[in-house]
Amino acid sequence: MHDFTPISALAGGVMIGAAAVWLLAANGRIAGVSTILHGLFSPPDIQWRAWFVSGLLLAGLAWQAAGLPVPLREGFPLGWLALAGLLVGFGTRMGNGCTSGHGVCGLGRLSLRSLVAVVTFMATGMASAYVMRHLLGAAS
Amino acid sequence: MSKLASALGAGFLFGLGLWVSGMANPRKVLGFLDVAGNWDASLMLVMAGAVAVTLAGFRLLRGKFEHPLRQHVDARLVGGAAIFGIGWGMAGYCPGPALTALSTLSAESIVFVAAMVAGGLLHRLTQRG
Numbered sequence: 001m002h003d004f005t006p007i008s009a010l011a012g013g014v015m016i017g018a019a020a021v022w023l024l025a026a027n028g029r030i031a032g033v034s035t036i037l038h039g040l041f042s043p044p045d046i047q048w049r050a051w052f053v054s055g056l057l058l059a060g061l062a063w064q065a066a067g068l069p070v071p072l073r074e075g076f077p078l079g080w081l082a083l084a085g086l087l088v089g090f091g092t093r094m095g096n097g098c099t100s101g102h103g104v105c106g107l108g109r110l111s112l113r114s115l116v117a118v119v120t121f122m123a124t125g126m127a128s129a130y131v132m133r134h135l136l137g138a139a140s
Numbered sequence: 141m142s143k144l145a146s147a148l149g150a151g152f153l154f155g156l157g158l159w160v161s162g163m164a165n166p167r168k169v170l171g172f173l174d175v176a177g178n179w180d181a182s183l184m185l186v187m188a189g190a191v192a193v194t195l196a197g198f199r200l201l202r203g204k205f206e207h208p209l210r211q212h213v214d215a216r217l218v219g220g221a222a223i224f225g226i227g228w229g230m231a232g233y234c235p236g237p238a239l240t241a242l243s244t245l246s247a248e249s250i251v252f253v254a255a256m257v258a259g260g261l262l263h264r265l266t267q268r269g
Contacts, residue, residue: 005162009182012161013189019154020190021197026146028204031154033236034224038260048147053239055151060243062152063159070244071165078251080230085238085252087227089259092235095220099234100154102221103187108194112211120218121225122173128229129173138230 020105023052032101034092080138095121155240161186164241166232173229227259 020031027048033056036049064070092098095117097106102121106114132138155164162168163186171180228234233241233252241249 009185010189012157013186015157017190017193023150051147052151056155059155084227084231085255086259089256091224093263104190117221120221124225125229
């Protein structure tokens with residue numbers, strides 16, 4: 001499961017980038033998933049965000065309907081997931097973006113803010129994964 | 141095409157990209173973040189592929205941006221990104237993969253997405269004080 005998959009990674013990445021370009025071209029919007037998600041709870045502009053999130057969900061349903069492998073993880077402690085989710089939700093609002101808004105879109109826009117954000121969350125993400133796996137021995 | 145249809149289509153393509161690239165799988169994401177383990181560089185190539193396309197596409201669409209480019213780096217940006225990264229490295233989910241994984245209705249995706257929404261609302265409360 002941890003094998004390097006360069007071809008599918010690049011292909012999927014190109015699709016993600018194309019989706020971001022499409023959303024900007026057609027809607028004039030940035031494909032930042034955290035901003036879109038949290039925007040569902042602060043009117044106006046709820047509708048297009050709901051459609052974008054629906055697209056994300058439909059992609060997963062289509063993937064499963066096509067019988068493609070769905071790598072579900074079993075047994076990861078739900079308490080850790082809840083804490084992780086809280087931090088991701090809070091942090092992405094405080095920092096105005098996540099891997100898509102700052103990463104895919106911000107870097108594509110040559111934003112210094114986004115570059116700083118990406119370097120920061122990569123660094124703390126790596127530190128956090130290290131602590132979880134090698135110091136706390138949490139399930140993976 | 142209406143703006144709602146294009147939002148749906150872009151979301152669908154974005155989500156499909158997450159599945160194709162393996163990023164909908166939190167173990168694969170953690171395989172990248174855990175540099176001390178059996179390191180998997182795939183996430184870096186996903187980002188490279190995506191940014192190559194946005195670099196070119198956004199250049200062509202320069203006039204389309206709703207907001208001017210902000211370059212101001214402050215403690216809030218760095219602090220928020222740091223907190224996000226800690227959560228990301230704990231479970232291997234960032235917002236996009238978590239939302240498309242929610243389509244499996246797995247217990248972990250439901251718990252994570254609910255907590256993520258709660259975290260965003262919590263931040264909003266701190267802004268009102």
